[in-house]
Amino acid sequence: MSTLATTVNGLQLPNPFVIASGPPGTNANVIGKAFDEGWGAVICKTVSLDASKVTNVQPRYARLRSRESNEIYGWENIELISDRPFETWLDEFKQVKDKYPDGVLIASIMEEFNKDAWQEIVGRCEEAGVDALELNMSCPHGLPERQMGAAMGENPAILEEVCGWVMEVAKLPVWVKMTPNVTHIEDPTRASLRAGCNGIAAINTIRSVLGVDLETLRPEPTVEGYTTPGGYSCQAVMPIALRMCMEIAIVIRDEFPGRTLSGIGGIETGRDAAQFLLLGCDTVQVCTGVMKRGYRCVQPMKEQLLEFMAQHQFETLEDFKGHSLQYFTTHADLVVKQAEARAAKKAEHDKKKMIQADADWDGDDFVDQSDALARG
Numbered sequence: 001m002s003t004l005a006t007t008v009n010g011l012q013l014p015n016p017f018v019i020a021s022g023p024p025g026t027n028a029n030v031i032g033k034a035f036d037e038g039w040g041a042v043i044c045k046t047v048s049l050d051a052s053k054v055t056n057v058q059p060r061y062a063r064l065r066s067r068e069s070n071e072i073y074g075w076e077n078i079e080l081i082s083d084r085p086f087e088t089w090l091d092e093f094k095q096v097k098d099k100y101p102d103g104v105l106i107a108s109i110m111e112e113f114n115k116d117a118w119q120e121i122v123g124r125c126e127e128a129g130v131d132a133l134e135l136n137m138s139c140p141h142g143l144p145e146r147q148m149g150a151a152m153g154e155n156p157a158i159l160e161e162v163c164g165w166v167m168e169v170a171k172l173p174v175w176v177k178m179t180p181n182v183t184h185i186e187d188p189t190r191a192s193l194r195a196g197c198n199g200i201a202a203i204n205t206i207r208s209v210l211g212v213d214l215e216t217l218r219p220e221p222t223v224e225g226y227t228t229p230g231g232y233s234c235q236a237v238m239p240i241a242l243r244m245c246m247e248i249a250i251v252i253r254d255e256f257p258g259r260t261l262s263g264i265g266g267i268e269t270g271r272d273a274a275q276f277l278l279l280g281c282d283t284v285q286v287c288t289g290v291m292k293r294g295y296r297c298v299q300p301m302k303e304q305l306l307e308f309m310a311q312h313q314f315e316t317l318e319d320f321k322g323h324s325l326q327y328f329t330t331h332a333d334l335v336v337k338q339a340e341a342r343a344a345k346k347a348e349h350d351k352k353k354m355i356q357a358d359a360d361w362d363g364d365d366f367v368d369q370s371d372a373l374a375r376g
């Protein structure tokens with residue numbers, strides 16, 4: 001009987017489906033709902049020590065729909081981190097852990113470029129009883145003047161320093177959430193892992209402009225007639241997320257064995273999840289999928305992943321984690337492999353045409369075989 005249960009950085013998860021930081025983990029009430037519906041772990045909406053500086057606007061989402069089916073496949077947001085007071089969050093972490101002692105609760109945290117602030121937020125979240133930490137180094141909009149989020153994650157040297165501050169004091173597993181808005185995702189990955197962090201989570205949203213309204217001529221989402229670039233998520237980003245996870249997984253496999261990877265970006269089905277796991281992820285996170293389908297979507301996702309495992313006789317996630325990484329190579333090598341395959345096919349074909357004895361004549365290649373005998 002196959003199992004979805006998995007242990008990641010010592011955390012025991014009943015399944016690899018994790019609520020990603022965002023609206024689906026925005027207070028104790030909805031976090032409880034996620035555990036009730038069977039999610040493997042929950043990462044809260046990103047918290048910071050001083051929420052008074054966080055002011056959201058409305059509307060803050062814009063969505064892209066398929067021309068044919070009208071289904072939403074792209075989603076831009078200009079939402080900031082949590083605007084709820086840090087003390088409220090600490091109370092709610094305790095409440096959640098009292099009610100769900102076995103539920104894996106991960107605090108997503110973000111701070112300015114300030115060692116004391118980072119070490120304080122780590123210590124206070126740990127005291128409140130969370131099971132692990134995810135460092136949000138990747139929020140693509142808002143607060144850049146405070147050097148928070150992606151402003152930090154885009155710079156490997158700063159990232160390594162900040163991760164080092166965290167690792168000086170952290171007692172729990174620490175994941176670092178990557179921004180995809182960089183040319184080489186391997187660089188911030190190496191910086192975080194060199195600093196001693198236990199895992200990588202990727203990707204956060206992709207910096208985007210969702211579109212321009214052709215009636216009003218205003219870009220979306222429009223706030224008092226204006227907008228600002230936001231973060232793109234949902235099904236449309238999955239190929240980019242898969243590529244980045246593949247690149248991160250290769251760095252982990254070759255340079256930092258034992259560190260973990262949590263894949264994020266457009267995951268809505270168990271078959272989507274299977275692809276991230278095949279490319280080396282230990283867990284998968286879902287944000288926009290829950291906003292589209294509700295917390296219950298985890299049930300069919302779990303069933304679909306188990307069906308995939310049964311089809312291939314995989315009993316545990318470990319049986320196929322990273323299996324498909326071996327099929328990546330360079331383009332130059334693809335050219336060599338194709339030339340070799342074609343030459344082998346031609347040799348086989350030529351061999352088939354050779355008549356050594358009358359029994360070799362074959363109805364399908366009759367004309368070619370006759371021709372070959374004429375050529376000698």
Ligand SMILES: Cc1cc2nc3c(=O)[nH]c(=O)nc-3n(C[C@H](O)[C@H](O)[C@H](O)COP(=O)(O)O)c2cc1C
Nearest residue numbers: 020021022046077203204233234265266286287288
């Ligand atoms: C509305 C919204 C709010 C988000 N807020 C956060 C956040 O506070 N912290 C964070 O690390 N990621 C945040 N994210 C990013 C998601 O966790 C996730 O990395 C991204 O959306 C890609 O996954 P998805 O396609 O499953 O949504 C947010 C995403 C959305 C759509």
